[in-house]
Amino acid sequence: MIDLATRVWNHTWKIDPIVRSLLDTDFYKLLMCQSVRRSHPQTRVTFELINRSRHVPLARLVDEGELREQLDHVRSLRLSRGESTWLRGNTFYGKRQMFRPDFMEWLEGLQLPPYHLERQGDQYRLTFEGPWPEVMLWEIPALAIIMELRSRAVLKGMGRFALQILYARAMTRVWEKGERLRRIEGLRLADFGTRRRHGYLWQDWCVQAMIEALGEKFIGTSNCLIAKKRDLEAIGTNAHELPMVRAALAPDDEALRRAPYEVLADWQEEHEGNLRVILPDTYGTKGFLENAPDWLAEWTGIRIDSGDPVENAELALRWWQAHGQDPREKLLVFSDGLDVPEIEALHARFAGRVRLTFGWGTLLTNDFSGLVPGDALAPFSLVCKAVAAEGRPTVKLSDNPEKAMGPPEEVARYRRVFGVGEQIARAVRV
Amino acid sequence: MIDLATRVWNHTWKIDPIVRSLLDTDFYKLLMCQSVRRSHPQTRVTFELINRSRHVPLARLVDEGELREQLDHVRSLRLSRGESTWLRGNTFYGKRQMFRPDFMEWLEGLQLPPYHLERQGDQYRLTFEGPWPEVMLWEIPALAIIMELRSRAVLKGMGRFALQILYARAMTRVWEKGERLRRIEGLRLADFGTRRRHGYLWQDWCVQAMIEALGEKFIGTSNCLIAKKRDLEAIGTNAHELPMVRAALAPDDEALRRAPYEVLADWQEEHEGNLRVILPDTYGTKGFLENAPDWLAEWTGIRIDSGDPVENAELALRWWQAHGQDPREKLLVFSDGLDVPEIEALHARFAGRVRLTFGWGTLLTNDFSGLVPGDALAPFSLVCKAVAAEGRPTVKLSDNPEKAMGPPEEVARYRRVFGVGEQIARAVRV
Structure with missing residues (x-):
């Protein structure tokens, strides 16, 4: 029996808008947004789409009209009553009313700000400008839209059975990954794959x-x-944009040096427990930990998001020990380019020495490599980053120079200020 | 959007009756039925379910109540108007009105005769008795019902994702078989997998x-x-039951010796071209060809359904040549336990020397081996055969003694009459 209403509805493109809700974003975006709205409500920033995989000619793969249609659709979205109720009433990280009433009121009225899109050769230049709390919420939907339009472009040419x-093959692959991971005793793993999902x-x-x-x-x-729909915990804390924007706003080298710690001092005022997770790699993990104030060692965890994960994790454990902390009560969150072998190896090495969580991203939600001719669905590295704050360029160094960004002279200055020595480049797959 | 009517309909077991139409049967059954109705309308036969894989405890796997329910459902079926129109109006093997008006009228009024079911240890004894044209139509639905009830019994315990x-895995397997077969130039292949389908x-x-x-x-x-639904050719000619019943009815050894050829003499009156396909293995291919009348060499093809397929095919080619026939104008139909490697090897050996068709059965429609714990969905060998005619037992020798059936003393007599020497046993997988 045919459901006529569904079929007729499906005749239009609305069958599956790529982003169907303002909640279709990463939890940490909302946490950071609330924080930023309190500390920097009027700071003007620019976010920009950056395709680190230049060999993927996005502007040839993705139709500009379809891209605009999807971006416009996101601007038509408003937080629904049920979504607002969920954010207001739910317990996040064991805490009720994580989101303050003034923030919720603002979010309920929010429309995402305009975007700027132009084609430049085989790539798109896609930027977002405006107040930080508004612009920052574009990151995840913008990435998800580009990624899915690229998937759809490849799938368009395929027959029903090939699809x-x-x-069938992709599902089997994901399931077999799950079967392998299930064998890891004491594993704690979360989906971090929204931004670059299929x-x-x-x-x-x-x-x-x-x-x-x-x-x-x-x-x-x-x-x-998805956390709301599937009754799951929403997971996430904070990201590079906080120190990057704060650093860009710093008037001199001394203020620049202090900026990453000030971000965390602010965060400490708002959050406790498992939400106190340090992301130390923005300007080099080693220097960050060496120069960190003592109170930071009291924080619950450290997220390892670039560089050699084993080396950085060992660094973190030694740092905690040097500050009289028992690593077994601490938390390491691995979140950089993980797949099953990496998770297995890291778990085997660190389980029992420290609490572990794995944030599994693109290779959970977009591992279609080898499944279509020309490997046209292979994952690639796309980000959407704060590139300027109040007209000043942002800089990210990372523990992997392949992930560094910013104007060369500013990168050099930051390397000097943060005492970053030689770094080992690691291929960025996703 | 939920289609409420479908959901409510699905609440009942009627969501998927195993046999949903009297057309859900093999084409050759209808061809043979028409032939039998002309020559033996009142001959009383007994068909019986035979599980050649005794290690599969059907009565423990399949609930008797469910089995009765499905068998009863088949008895409630009548040929629909659209189905009748398709049989009457369609072209089969290039011929219009393959089914005569008197046969169609009879078929439109047909209800399958009663069945007899009892449990015997871990197996079921399932028999059908009555006039040959009616009873013979039970074979395919009875097999399909048992096979699918066994599948369903295994699937019942599985979770949504495991299913x-x-x-996903089974589909990928079938698709990859198709991808391999596609590479065979000049392949001609048909689905023969109804009776033992998943x-x-x-x-x-x-x-x-x-x-x-x-x-x-x-x-x-x-x-x-499926031919009707998917607008395909319906494929098939004749089967062992014709010579088996005719042989059982033979009053003496001389009549017995003639019986297999009389069957084909009858068939020749009704059919021409690609429908003239000899099934020579009922009482041994070698003897059958050696003693065959000359007119049989004019027939289009030979079906190889047991024994060593290469040996039997070479035998057929030599026989045609000995009778002044050009094998390149003849047809070999392979239909015994085929899977991709066998099809590849047989095609490589015989393509160009003779026309080829492959009737791919159980390993197309029921290859779930290795996909569930305990291999509980592995295909097995189930048949439903004429075991008696007018109270006299039937006998099948086959080119594989593992497929032989009948009372031992009758088997011995048939072996003597048909001059069957030593045979090599081959494991019967499906």
């Missing part, structure tokens, strides 16, 4: 597969909409 | 996958309902 087999429905399927495969070992998702 | 991945919906999916994967190389299906 069915493609998804598509929304696919991410939602992957999350359900992990719920089924991993049970208690699957601790949640960074995606608020 | 999804099971089918399930109706699965067979229908496999057929669609082969249409997509093989294009012109997929020449049709033995299943009338």
Whole structure:
């Protein structure tokens, strides 16, 4: 029996808008947004799409009209009553009313600000300018839209059975990853794959597969909409944009040096427990920890997001020990380019020495490599970053020079100020 | 949007009756039925279910109540107007009005006769008695029901994701078989997998996958309902039951010796061209060909359904040559336990020397081996055969003693009459 209403509805493109809710974003974006709205409500920033995989000619793959249509659709979204109720009433990280009433009121009225899109050769220049709390919320939907439009462009040319087999193979691959991970005793793993997912429905399927495969070992998702829909914990704390914008605003070298710690001092006022996770790599993990104030060693955890994960994790453990902390009560969050072998190896090395959480991203929600001719669905490295604050360029050094960004002279200055020595380049896959 | 009517309909067991139409049977059954109705309308026969894989405890796996319910459902079926129109109006093997008006009228009024079911230890004894034209039509639905009830029994205990991945893996397997077969130049292949299929919906999916994967190389299906639904050629000619019943009715050894050829003499009156396909193995291929009348060498083809397929095919080619026939104008139909490696090897050996068709059965429509714990979905060998005619037992010798059936003293007599020497046993997988 045919559901006529569904079929007629499906005749229009609205069958699957790529971003279907303002909650279809990473939880840490909302946490950071609330923080930024308090400390920097009027700071003007620019976010920009950056395709680190230049060999992927996005402007040839993705139709500009479709891209505008999807971006416009996001601007038509408003927080629904049910979504607002969920944010207001839910317990996040064991805390009620994580989001303050004034923030919720603002969020309920929010429309994402305009975007600027132009084609430059085979790439798009896509930027967002305006007040930091508004502009920052474009990051995840912008990435998800580009990623899914690229998937859809590849899938358009495929027949019905080729599509069915493609998804059969991809599902089998995800499931087999889950079966391997299930064997890791004491694993704690979350989905961090929203931004570079194959598509929304696919991410939602992957999350359900992990719920089924991993049970208690699957601790949640960074995606608020899926957390709400699947009754999961929303996971995430803070990201590079906080120190990057604060550093860009610093008037001199001394203020620049202090900026990353001031960000965390602010955060400490707002959050406790498992939300106190340090992201130390923005200007080099080694220097960050060496120069960190003592109170930071009291924080719960450290997120390892670039560089050699083993080396950085060992660095973190030694730092905690040097500050009289027991690493077994601390938390390491690994979140950089993970797949099953990396998770297995890191867990084998660090389990028992420190608490562990794995934030599994693109290789959970977008591992279609080798499944279509020309490997046209292979994941690639796309980011959307704050590139300027109040007209001043931002800089990120990272523990991997391949992930560094900013004007060369500013990068040199930051390297000097933060005492970053030689770094080892690691290929950025996703 | 939920289609409430479908959901409510699905609450009942009627969501997927195993046999949903009297056309859900093999085409050759209808051809043979028409022939039998003309020559032996009142001959009383007994058909019986035979599980050649005794290690599969059918009565423990399949609930008796469910089995009765499905068998009763088949008895409630009547040929629909659209089905009758298709049989009356369609072109089969290039011929219009293959089914005569008197046969169609009879078929339109047909209800399958009662069945007899009792449990015997871990197996069921399932028999059908009555006039040959009616009883013979039970074979395919009875087998399909048992096979699918066994599948369903195994699937009942599985979770939603385990099921999804099971089918993802099975689909990928079928598709990859299609991708391999597509590379065989000049392949002609048909689905012969109705009787021992995993399930109706699965067979229908496999057929669609082969249409997509093989294009012109997929020449049709033995299943009338699927042929009608998917606009394919219905494929098939005749089977062992014709010589088996005729042989059982023979009053003496001399009549017995003539019986297999009389069957084909009858067939020749009714059919021409590609429908003139000899099934020579009922009482040994070698003796059958050696003693065959000359007019049989004029027939189009030979079906190889037991024994060593290469040996029997070479035998057939030599026989044609000895009778002044050009094998390149003849047809070999391979239909015994085929999978991709066998099809590849037989095609490589015989292509160019003779026309070839492959009737791919159980390993197309029921290859779930290795996909569930305990290999509980592995295909097994189940048949439903004429075991008696007018109270006299039937005998089949086959080219594989593992497939022989009948009372030992009758088997000995047949071996003597047909001059069958030593035979090599081959494991019967499906």
